[in-house]
Amino acid sequence: MKIICVGRNYAAHIEELDNEKPKDPVLFMKPDTSVLLKKQPFFIPEFSSDVHYEVEILVKIKKIGKHIDRKFAHKYYDEIGLGIDFTARDLQSKLKEKGLPWEKAKGFDGAAVIGNFIPKTAFESVDNIDFHLEKNGETVQQGNTAIMLWKIDELIEYISKYFTLKIGDIIFTGTPSGVGKVNPDDVLTGFIDSTEIFSIKVK
Ligand code: ZN
Numbered sequence: 233m234k235i236i237c238v239g240r241n242y243a244a245h246i247e248e249l250d251n252e253k254p255k256d257p258v259l260f261m262k263p264d265t266s267v268l269l270k271k272q273p274f275f276i277p278e279f280s281s282d283v284h285y286e287v288e289i290l291v292k293i294k295k296i297g298k299h300i301d302r303k304f305a306h307k308y309y310d311e312i313g314l315g316i317d318f319t320a321r322d323l324q325s326k327l328k329e330k331g332l333p334w335e336k337a338k339g340f341d342g343a344a345v346i347g348n349f350i351p352k353t354a355f356e357s358v359d360n361i362d363f364h365l366e367k368n369g370e371t372v373q374q375g376n377t378a379i380m381l382w383k384i385d386e387l388i389e390y391i392s393k394y395f396t397l398k399i400g401d402i403i404f405t406g407t408p409s410g411v412g413k414v415n416p417d418d419v420l421t422g423f424i425d426s427t428e429i430f431s432i433k434v435k
Contacts, residue, residue, distance in 0.1 A: 233400045235262040235344055236391055237288075237317055241380050241406025248409050257382050257390050260334050262317075262404075266344040273433040274342050276414065280320035283414050286407035287365035287373045287422055290315045291384055292349055293401040300392040305385035308397060312352050314363055314422045314429040316345035317404050318414075346402060347422055347430030358384050366421045367412070375408030 239258035240246050246253055268274055276283050290313035297308050317338065324337035352358055358377060365373040377383065382390065387405060391397065414420070418434040 233264050233402070234395070234398070235264070235266065235402050235404060236395060237262060237338070237404040238382070238387055238406040241382055241387075242375065242408040243379070243381065244409035245407055245411065248411070253381075257387060259391065259394070260338060262339045262344045265341055266339050268342045268345045268432070272342075273435045274318065274345070274414070274420075275435050276416065277320065277340055277342075280323055280337075282320065282322040284319045284321045284411045285365060285367070285372075285414055285420055286317040286319055286411050287363065287375070288315055288317050288404045288407050289313070289361060289363060289375075289377055289384075289424075290346060290349070291388075291403040291405065293397045293403070294399055296396065296398050298392050298396040300388050300397070302385045302389040305388035306358075308388055309384075310352055311349035312355065312358060312361065312424070313349040313402075314347045314424050315402075315404060316365075316420065316422070316430075316432070317407060318343040318345070319411075321413075344404075345420075345422075345430055345432055350424060350427070350429075361424060363422070363424045365410075366423070367414075368419055369421075372412055373408055373410035377405070379408070380405060
């Protein structure tokens with residue numbers, strides 16, 4: 233199983249990090265060892281003093297495919313989820329400055345929270361899904377898939393030009409604005425509409 237992540241997919245988040253708007257989606261991967269095990273707390277790694285939460289809509293691939301046309305992309309997934317792309321922002325900034333890959337900042341153990349999945353039939357359109365993240369009961373990030381720069385089916389088309397998608401692969405579709413630092417004892421709870429999808433304790 234692999235995790236393919238999309239960076240810079242929401243205009244307001246690009247602005248808050250002072251990034252350039254990309255011509256193509258920015259892709260990076262997380263290894264399978266980055267998945268935070270169910271019911272486990274997230275431990276802030278000792279190499280960072282500025283770990284950020286990034287709440288993101290997830291897509292679970294159900295069929296092998298490459299060079300998938302966006303017209304047929306909907307046949308490759310049945311379930312939509314929500315997760316967190318934990319990011320050691322201090323380390324990522326250093327790597328970015330030097331033009332180095334981001335893996336150490338985004339692929340470390342526990343950096344991928346994968347919440348529950350909902351059948352896509354529960355939604356009128358996957359391009360109009362409301363989601364938000366609460367930190368200690370207060371909403372810190374809010375998004376809707378309608379404002380993604382690249383929609384889910386376009387992402388599948390783009391990603392599958394480079395990487396064969398396999399059953400069980402998960403796509404992190406990028407974060408909306410409002411990212412911020414986590415501290416010990418924080419509780420992060422993710423929602424699609426008003427349904428709780430995950431709740432994580434930070435240590
Ligand atoms: Zn992200």
